[in-house]
Amino acid sequence: MEGDGNGKKIEVNTPGAEEKAAEVHEEHKKKKKKEEILEELKQKLEESQKESEQLKERILYQQADFENFKKLKAKEKQEALKFGNETLVKELLPVIDNLERAIEHASKTEDSRGIVEGVELTLSGFLKILEKVGVTRVEAKGKEFDPNVHEAVAQEESKESPAGTVITELQKGYIMYGRLLRPAMVTVAKSPETE
Numbered sequence: 001m002e003g004d005g006n007g008k009k010i011e012v013n014t015p016g017a018e019e020k021a022a023e024v025h026e027e028h029k030k031k032k033k034k035e036e037i038l039e040e041l042k043q044k045l046e047e048s049q050k051e052s053e054q055l056k057e058r059i060l061y062q063q064a065d066f067e068n069f070k071k072l073k074a075k076e077k078q079e080a081l082k083f084g085n086e087t088l089v090k091e092l093l094p095v096i097d098n099l100e101r102a103i104e105h106a107s108k109t110e111d112s113r114g115i116v117e118g119v120e121l122t123l124s125g126f127l128k129i130l131e132k133v134g135v136t137r138v139e140a141k142g143k144e145f146d147p148n149v150h151e152a153v154a155q156e157e158s159k160e161s162p163a164g165t166v167i168t169e170l171q172k173g174y175i176m177y178g179r180l181l182r183p184a185m186v187t188v189a190k191s192p193e194t195e
Contacts, residue, residue, distance in 0.1 A: 082134070082177055083176065083177070083179065085133050086176060086179075086181065089130060089133065089135055089174070089176060089181060090181060090182070092126065092130070093174060093181070093182060095126070096123065096126050096127070096130075096172075097171060097172070099119055099122055099123040099126065100123065100172075102115075102119050103116055103119045103120055103123065106119065130174075133176070134176050134177040135174050135175070135176045135181070136174070136175050136176075137172055137173065137174060137175075138150070138172065138173030138174060138175060138180075138183065138184045140166045140169040140172070140173065140184040140186050141166055141167070141168070141169045141186075142161075142165065142166065143165070143166050144164055144165055144166075145164050145165065145166055145186070145188045148180070149173055149175070149180060149183055149184060150166060150173065150183055150184050150186045150188075151173075151183040151184065151185050151186065152186055152187070152188045153170060153185050153186065153187065154187045154188070155187065155188050155189070155190045156168075156187050156188075156189060156190065157189075157190055157191070157192040157193065158189035158190070158192070159192055161189040162189065163189055163190050163191045164188060164189065164190075165188070165189045166184075166186045166187070166188055166189075167186075167187055167188065167189045168186065168187035169184055169185070169186055170185040170186060170187065171184065171185035172184055173185075
C-alpha cells in the first residue's frame with residue numbers, strides 16, 4: 001500500500017506478495033503446531049518416566065518378597081529334612097525302654113549273662129542309630145530338676161541329695177536336634193520333714 005498524497009491509501013499489488021504472506025502464515029501455523037506437538041511429547045515423556053519409576057519400585061518390592069519367600073521355603077525344607085524321622089524315632093523309644101528293662105531284669109540272675117550281653121549289644125546298636133539322626137538322651141539322674149526336659153512323677157525325702165535334684169530316672173528322655181521328643185520321667189528329692 002502506498003499513499004496518494006491526499007492521505008488515501010492505495011493498494012499496490014506486487015507480484016508474489018500474497019503468496020509470500022500465505023507462506024509466512026503457513027510456516028507460522030506449522031511452527032506453532034510443532035511447538036504444541038513438542039510440548040505434548042514432553043508431557044507424555046514425563047508421564048512415561050514417572051510410570052517407569054513406579055514400575056521399577058514395584059519390581060524391586062516383588063523381588064524382595066520373592067527372596068524372602070525363597071528363604072522361608074528353604075528353611076521349611078531344612079526343617080522337614082531334619083525332623084522328618086521324628087515320628088519313626090518316637091515309635092522306637094518304647095523298644096529301647098523294653099530293652100533296658102530286659103537288661104535290668106536279666107542282670108539280676110547269674111545264669112543269664114549271655115542274654116544280657118546280647119540285649120546290651122542290641123540296645124547299643126539302637127542308640128548309635130538314633131545318634132546318627134540327631135537323637136541324644138536327656139541327662140537326668142543327679143542333675144537339678146529342669147521342667148523343660150524332666151517330668152516329675154514323684155518326690156522323695158532325701159538326706160543325701162539336695163532338694164530339687166533328680167534322684168531316680170523312671171523313663172529316659174530324648175532330644176532331637178535340640179527339640180524335646182520326650183521328657184525324662186523322674187523322682188525328685190525333697191528336704192526331709194522335721195517333726
